[in-house]
Amino acid sequence: MSDFKKVAAAVFEGDPESVQSLTQQLIDSGAAPLDIVNNGLLAGMDIVAPKFKAGEMFIPEVMMSAKALAEGMKLVKPLLSTDDSAGVATFLMGTVKGDLHDIGKNLVVMILESGGFNVVDLGIDVSPEKFVDAIKEHRPKIVGMCALLTTTMMAMKETIELITEAGLRDNVKILVGGAPLYPEFAEKIGADGYCVDAVACKEMAAAMVAN
Ligand code: B12
Structure with missing residues (x-):
């Protein structure tokens, strides 16, 4: 399983600790922050969505996935390059x-x-x-x-x-x-x-x- 897929799986499983450590590993290996978001963290929610719709996952489980995703986002957020093209809008x-x-x-x-x-x-x-x-x-x-x-x-x-x-x-x-x-x-x-x-x-x- 690729490292991105491991992050996605940990989001799906609602496992904040694993999301944290796997996200950190990706960061340390030099993966681009937006790739971590799109191919790892959000890819995990893409597994959740159809299962929730099909009644195979319930609200508490989806909330755990959301919490796990948020832990990963916290690590990635400071790494997103900032530019000031928008001024102070x-x-x-x-x-x-x-x-x-x-x-x-x-x-x-x-x-x-x-x-x-x-x-x-x-x-x-x-x-x-x-x-x-x-x-x-x-x-x-x-x-x-x-x-x-x-x-x-x-x-x-x-x-x-x-x-x-x-x-x-x-x-x-x-x-x-x-x-x-x-x-x-x-x-x-x-x-x-x-x-x-x-x-x-x-x-x-x-x-x-x-x-
Ligand atoms: C996670 C989730 C939940 C979690 C929410 C946790 C949280 N903190 O957000 C919980 C479990 C609480 C939940 C509750 C409910 N949910 Co819900 N949920 C979802 C789920 C699985 C994923 C949504 C998500 O986070 N997607 C990932 C994000 C990244 O995508 P996104 O939100 O679309 O955002 C992107 C773009 O849309 C855009 N964007 C987003 N916001 C904005 C704003 C601006 C200004 C712009 C420009 C762009 C933009 O950019 C984002 C990033 O790229 C969806 C399934 C789905 N397919 O969407 C159902 C879904 C939305 N939920 C649904 C339902 C029915 C409910 C409940 C009514 C269930 C219930 N029986 O109680 C409740 C409603 C609670 C309420 N009053 O809001 C239905 C809605 C069906 C409908 N036609 O209205 C869906 C579609 C599931 C299904 N049945 O298929 N849910």
Whole structure:
């Protein structure tokens, strides 16, 4: 089994200690941080997802996998090269109301920070009101919203409507993401963009602040 596959297997098994030591071994052997994320840590979640869907894994086990993945991410985070191309642009991020998924959001935050963004992470289950208050407080250039459930996707629309009602829509660009989303949905709810993954988000956000 390759070293990346061993990390993936340890994530799937929900074994934080093994994820830590195997990730450290990969780092010590000179593996690129993003390869460790994509081919090791996230590859582990790719094993979890279909098993959860098929009812072969249950919530506590998935939570253990998420915890194991987070341990690996902690080691990789400081190694992601940082550049300051985004200047000090603030990116406000949150998982929308009713939604507790944060693995993908946390990854996007990590990659944005490595791209020089000052990220204010509001966490999970963020109400439209909280997004609006945070825009007033932090004056971000970009607001990012994450949803993983088809039932919470509409909270993004609600949030954009409240941002508009508060007179703040012209002050911010809005990016949306999460597994069930697609570009036409982003357009339909009035977002400025959809990104399929964390690296695409960093690139789109950097282009937005450059203009
Ligand atoms: C892990 C997981 C959980 C964990 C979450 C742990 C955590 N801390 O996040 C737990 C066990 C808690 C959980 C709970 C539930 N889950 Co769940 N979960 C998943 C699972 C297996 C993996 C999600 C994940 O982390 N993927 C890995 C990350 C890296 O991918 P990602 O999130 O898509 O993020 C990437 C991109 O989308 C993008 N991106 C993400 N966010 C953003 C934001 C912006 C701004 C941008 C630009 C881009 C971007 O970049 C990321 C990195 O590249 C998915 C299966 C799946 N296929 O997605 C189900 C899944 C999302 N869950 C599902 C369900 C049903 C639930 C529950 C309702 C189960 C239940 N019966 O209680 C609850 C809901 C809880 C709630 N209210 O939110 C369903 C949703 C079905 C649907 N159509 O809505 C799925 C699809 C599983 C399935 N049935 O197939 N879940």
